[in-house]
Amino acid sequence: MPALVVFNRRWRIGSDDLVIPGIIEVILRAVWLGLTTAIMVQHESDTSRCSDGSHLLRLFLLVSLVLLGVTLVITMMLVVHSSRGTIVNALPRKHVPALIVTRVVFGIPEVMWNIIGSVWILMGEIKCEPDTALPMLMKALVTYTWVAIALILLGILLLFDPMKRPSRQGLVEGGTLGSHYIQLWEKRCRLLCCVRSHDDSISEAFKNVADVFASLFEDLDLVASDLAAALVLLRLKRKYEEQREESFRKIDRHLPISRSSTASIGTLQDEGRLPYQQSPRPEWMKVGSAEHFMKFAMASYGWPWFIYHNFCQGCCSLKTHLLCCSCFRSTPRYVMQDNCCLCHTAALKAITGLSEENITYITFHNKIYEVPFFIAIDDETQNVVLAIRGTLSLHDAITDLNAQCTVVEGEGLPAGCMAHKGMVIAARSVLTRLDDSRALNEACSSRPGYGLVITGHSLGAGTAVVVAALLKPRYPGLKCFAFSPPGGLCSKEFAQATQSFVMSVVVGDDLVPRLSLNSLHDLRHKIKCVLDTCPQPKYRVLAQGCWYMLFGISTSSLHSANSVDSPTQDRPLLEGSGSTYTYFNPVFGFHEEQESVDDVQVMFSEPDSQRPHIPRHTETPLFLPGRVLYCFPSLPEEDRLEGSVGEWEFTWSETKEFSQILISPFMMRHHLPPVVMAALRDAADQAADPTY
Secondary structure (H helix, E strand, C coil), X not given: CXXXXXXXXEEEEECCCCXXXXXXXXHHHHHHHHHHHHHHHHCHHHHCCCCECHHHHHHHHHHHHHHHHHHHHHHHHHHHHHCCCCCCCCHHHCCHHHHHHHHHHHHHHHHHHHHHHHHHHHCCCCECCCCCCHHHHHHHHHHHHHXXXXXXXXXXXXXXXXXXXXXXXXXXXXCCCCHHHHHHHHHHXXXXXXXXXXXXXXXXXXXXXXXXXXXXXXXXXXXHHHHHHHHHHHHHHHHHHHHHHXXXXXXXXXXXXXXXXXXXXXXXXXXXXXXXXCCCCCCCXXXXXXXXXXXXXXXXXXXXHHHHHCCCCHHHHHHCCCCCXXXXXXXCCCXXXXXXXXXXXXXXXXXXXXXXXXEEEEECCCECCECCEEEEEECCCCEEEEEECCCCCHHHHHHHHCCCEEECXXXXXXXXXXXXXXXXXXHHHHHHHHXXXXXXXHHHHHCCCCEEEEEEECHHHHHHHHHHHHHCCCCCCCXXXXXXXXXXXXXXXXXXXXXXXXXXXXXXXXXXXXCCHHHHHHHHHHHHHHHHHCCCCHHHHHHHHHHHHHHCCCHHHHHHHCCCCCCCCCCCCCCCCCCEEEXXXXXXXXXXXXXXXXHCCEEEECCCCCCCCCCCCCCCCCECCCEEEEEEECCCHHHCCCCCCCCEEEEXXXXXXXXXXXXXXXXXXXXXHHHHHHHHHHHHHHHHCCCC
């Protein structure tokens, strides 16, 4: 950091990102140089036997040796200069741009000379005796040369950043980015999703997503490798805290689980935390019930997750439920937009164990703001179940990324209820289809006395919560099971209103329930903090990260990671902010001397005692809905206490425990539906254990 600027252009790398690529290029060029030298030395006598162009061949090899030698020296100098300094201290690397320019200057004649040599060799200007190895070696050299050049050019193409960052004059009043920067993010999102339509609703969705990305990356001059290095450092911090927590829990099994303290340095001030409600939980909020209805949430995904979870026997299990070539026969009236063999419907039946008579409506129609769902009758629990699918397409991802707040208005909801915009629109789309098809009314009418359960996973969970809140006046006894719902879902008022009818389930280090615009800005701030305090060059941090992935994190690494100095007090951690920072110890007071970053929290202080400018879209903090059941991994088997069952344990947690993102190798894996199902199964066994 900051991003490298060469030829008056910003690139996707920093001046310290050339160490490892430079070493690779040095190795390639050394082999290239050795091959050329070997041909020239070992086959000197063969060059004189060439019938045509022997002098051209010697000239080509000699000039190639000179160019290779010069570029090899320049590349080695580039590696040395790029390895200097630390991540934030770029001054020792001030000569890197000049070396890159020099390298490019010598690269142009190198490419031109290889073109000339290739023409001479391949077009017959140089003809050597076929009984010698020289013709084959020369063709191999030309091929190797062009492969090496192609790799270098590919690297340049990937690293070039066509986005021109707006200047300070390009920022509009109020601290928001100008339309130029947002339009560039919109183009990127459209390109990624292969969407060229200019439909009003689609255009609005992409503009909202672009606005979210712009708000996260404004005034933040970091490259991808900076983020990777910061995540390695934060992971070390979290691992250290996990070991401390495990040692404490060996002493007291019922010690509260604290999963929100990852890299506690630099935590931004809290924005209106949701108070913990002491009222008793409703009787129906049970782990066994959550496990049962998770089957419906998982079934809403159709065949992809079923095959993933049952990779070996999945196809055989589906065979009995498939309706092959259904496109040539009448499709069941309750199925909308499944594929030719009704694979999604077959997986749904296989997962839930429902018969065809118990499934009343299925739609797999999927667009931005429009998510698939199905309605089924569960005679086992005497409930009508509405299950909404989670994220499984790029359209769903765009719905997820529309993370701004919007008002939720409905009968029985208090004033000021706000929620995730994309999921509110998706919920209203579900309600519209339910009203148009009358599927939910008919299902409930067919089973008088049955209850209504609304469930979903991930995006489906967030949509299910909003649908449940809007349907509650019509179905006062409805229940909602939200599995791995997004953390940035409900405002304080809305979250409190859902506590009587929503049960949320969070598993392990799952990223999504901790993900909100507030937590992302908090993570962004922590990244700046750890980069500012890191005394090592970036290539060492990244190399250590690769080592940790392969061989784990040693105790010595944890000790060194938690003994770095704190940032200097007079150095702003956020570029462009007019605020000053002081370091606060919650026990001993301000300006306390710290021995490690464990005790450091960064607090804002201003002369007028006012908070600094709040990032866009974070003015209204968002929380998890309802009551939260937290399933967490058990201690290792050798440390497991008597009474523990399986690989997972559970506890009822406060929503504030999930206000920060955990950096963990399991942060994505713990979000997968099969993992959620396995955790709930273990938790249900433990809850049913009379010794618990």
